[in-house]
Amino acid sequence: DTEVTQTPKHLVMGMTNKKSLKCEQHMGHRAMYWYKQKAKKPPELMFVYSYEKLSINESVPSRFSPECPNSSLLNLHLHALQPEDSALYLCASSQPTGGSHGYTFGSGTRLTVV
């Protein structure tokens, strides 16, 4: 069982759709992350939130819009995606000390853009 919950587990969306990915953690962590992972590749960092403020944006296209409503929730709003954005999107949380105790990952959302 994971202590970071991601919904939905699977999502199929058209290129004109707007959808959101959700992530929730109740571990008391104050840093949360979005990663994107293509098949047979390592996860790539997209965004970092520390104390509910965006601290790192790894030059992600504006069609991906993160939001951190509170210390337990992290959303990723999707709009006008391209087929190449199809991937596994992973949320993670940690203490905000550079991951000095390891990250906890959710099971991911498998996104397909058609």
Add this chain to the structure above:
Amino acid sequence: SQQGEEDPQALSIQEGENATMNCSYKTSINNLQWYRQNSGRGLVHLILIRSNEREKHSGRLRVTLDTSKKSSSLLITASRAADTASYFCATSGTASKLTFGTGTRLQVTL
């Protein structure tokens, strides 16, 4: 961009054998972590070694770190079929970001 490279890319062994995976990285680090990922699932944190540590054990796992060579190794002893997964090293520097290596796909057969 990826911080490090892992080798081998793929490893196939029989149950009961030991599996060794190597990781090399490029810049200075605060710590190095190893994660396991079962097919299409989330990553599970296995072990963390700090930059001032040289070796660490956790159950059947042994991790070494050589900061002078910017390399680490993960040894899984007495492997089991359930150890079949992809294994990633990941480095953490001064910023709050974790950067993953290319990964090793381990197959343990009965």
